[in-house]
């Protein structure tokens with residue numbers, strides 16, 4: 001210890017004998033002593049709430065590259081209500097079921113797999129932002145690619161813009177399914193122009209967004225869409241190590257009479273096997289039975305495979321991370337610890353507050369102030385956004401994830417929660433459910449009616465000096 005302390009002191013760290021030091025410092029000390037420090041692999045992978053790179057992706061990044069093999073891309077469908085998400089998911093399900101079964105899949109388990117020319121694609125089939133954001137809020141982020149459904153007769157609508165913001169915040173590429181092209185009043189060129197204005201420039205206009213015309217109702221263009229997905233996936237490094245640590249995401253879960261807890265899991269790395277001890281959020285258990293998305297019994301499941309399992313003691317939440325543990329005892333221990341911790345956090349209140357953000361800025365963990373801006377009219381939204389974009393700081397970048405006219409909705413709050421963003425409202429109010437969700441998720445909403453008050457606050461925020469608002 002004396003020697004270690006000496007080296008620390010010579011490097012300017014006035015350490016005591018029982019002080020904790022960070023890895024980088026430890027690495028410096030080790031190298032001065034002639035050793036190479038290596039990061040310990042934790043026994044339990046903890047979910048981190050950062051809105052940055054999802055945990056399982058980090059895990060895969062640490063895998064030996066020689067063991068990584070291609071896995072099926074995982075796709076989620078987003079878009080404005082009534083633009084055809086459900087119809088499209090059904091059309092895809094019927095068109096190309098893996099294994100070539102006619103009639104398709106009858107049960108809905110929250111995810112399914114199809115094939116195009118022997119290339120599998122996994123779809124998360126709970127459409128809507130809520131599912132996507134819930135996953136992201138827990139750092140899980142299931143999807144590799146977002147298919148954005150836009151009705152060719154209706155064009156870009158508020159939830160279309162929201163979906164784009166969600167996908168961008170998650171850094172997931174977007175493919176547009178231009179739906180309802182069978183309709184007489186469909187106007188693809190007009191919609192393409194709208195999309196281009198949003199930064200999604202069609203590839204046939206020299207841009208890099210693939211836009212696939214489809215008719216979900218008439219099941220037209222489905223193969224083209226799948227082809228586009230495979231094309232984008234091909235340019236992406238979608239890989240995993242089936243031999244590696246088994247980890248993934250809870251897609252959905254419920255209790256069924258006679259069967260107990262049934263959970264749909266998406267395996268993202270490693271292989272899940274019958275009998276494995278699983279920890280999922282704060283529930284645990286052994287995999288007593290396992291089924292594929294068609295309801296067939298299976299014994300193991302590799303990366304990108306959705307499965308239903310029986311055997312968990314409790315219902316995990318959609319978006320929870322799951323992982324295979326050494327033993328059921330260990331899984332139980334962690335699950336119980338998490339339960340009691342969750343109880344404590346509930347008592348101590350939300351932790352994703354503005355204060356927390358600032359402490360992260362100050363400690364250098366965070367370099368970006370993410371904002372969602374809502375205003376009453378377009379005429380005030382534009383100057384606000386311009387004003388904010390003009391503000392500069394050496395330490396922190398400002399990133400407006402989403403700006404839109406209208407009141408603050410629950411979707412805004414979910415996007416903020418998932419991205420650790422702050423909501424700025426100008427002459428608008430949060431609605432009831434937005435207010436409740438903001439409270440439970442600990443999202444800061446700041447309301448203004450004078451522009452300079454807002455810019456003042458943001459300037460203070462950039463300097464990390466803003467007083468919290470209660």
Ligand code: GDP
Pocket residue numbers: 079080081082083084085086087088127179180181182183214215216217218
């Ligand atoms: P969601 O709210 O986005 O899931 O939209 P739905 O899938 O429920 O579709 C909304 C409505 O649009 C339904 O009445 C569908 O039958 C209709 N629809 C969906 N796709 C098409 C399409 O390609 N062409 C036409 N004409 N109607 C469609």
